[in-house]
Amino acid sequence: MDIHEFLDYLNRGETIEGGSEIHQMMYIVAQEALKLTAELNGQYHTPEEIRELFSRLIGKPVDETFSMFPPFYTDCGKNISVGKNVFINSGCRFQDQGGITIGDGTLIGHNVVLATLNHELNPKKRSTMHPAPIVIGKNVWIGSNATVVPGVTIGDGAVIAAGAVVTRDVPANVIVGGVPAKIIKKIETNQE
Numbered sequence: 186m187d188i189h190e191f192l193d194y195l196n197r198g199e200t201i202e203g204g205s206e207i208h209q210m211m212y213i214v215a216q217e218a219l220k221l222t223a224e225l226n227g228q229y230h231t232p233e234e235i236r237e238l239f240s241r242l243i244g245k246p247v248d249e250t251f252s253m254f255p256p257f258y259t260d261c262g263k264n265i266s267v268g269k270n271v272f273i274n275s276g277c278r279f280q281d282q283g284g285i286t287i288g289d290g291t292l293i294g295h296n297v298v299l300a301t302l303n304h305e306l307n308p309k310k311r312s313t314m315h316p317a318p319i320v321i322g323k324n325v326w327i328g329s330n331a332t333v334v335p336g337v338t339i340g341d342g343a344v345i346a347a348g349a350v351v352t353r354d355v356p357a358n359v360i361v362g363g364v365p366a367k368i369i370k371k372i373e374t375n376q377e
Contacts, residue, residue, distance in 0.1 A: 203312025283316030
């Protein structure tokens with residue numbers, strides 16, 4: 186199985202049985218991600234070097250407007266897509282097997298967790314996983330220590346409050362907060 190077949194399987198949302206060929210491929214991809222994140226996090230890098238390392242990690246180039254403050258952690262990396270003018274602050278953890286798409290102009294705060302895998306609830310099948318994508322729109326701001334769970338879409342211009350746990354889709358131009366996150370208020374977009 187090559188990386189394209191692996192990603193196609195995950196992006197179809199197919200179940201990953203513990204011990205299966207796809208599960209073994211997850212382990213191989215994770216080892217490469219661990220190696221690259223250790224390199225990224227192990228010493229100081231210029232912004233250009235960070236972009237180059239992150240591009241290697243995700244398997245495609247990022248725009249020159251992309252910026253990140255390490256450390257950054259992922260156990261896959263190959264299923265992340267990042268737009269222009271995206272900033273990722275330090276300590277973030279992306280579990281991207283199910284796919285993470287980050288729109289232009291998005292700001293991601295310290296220690297944000299984006300998780301795209303759920304384990305089977307049945308304890309006898311707990312090693313079985315279910316991938317589902319996270320899609321983040323344009324100009325979204327995700328506050329420090331927020332968690333976004335599998336299958337969530339965040340609309341353009343939304344703000345996720347610090348510490349929120351986002352378990353359902355977030356409409357455009359709203360602020361959500363709490364556990365689980367709920368709409369706190371709408372954002373006026375006609376202001377300058």
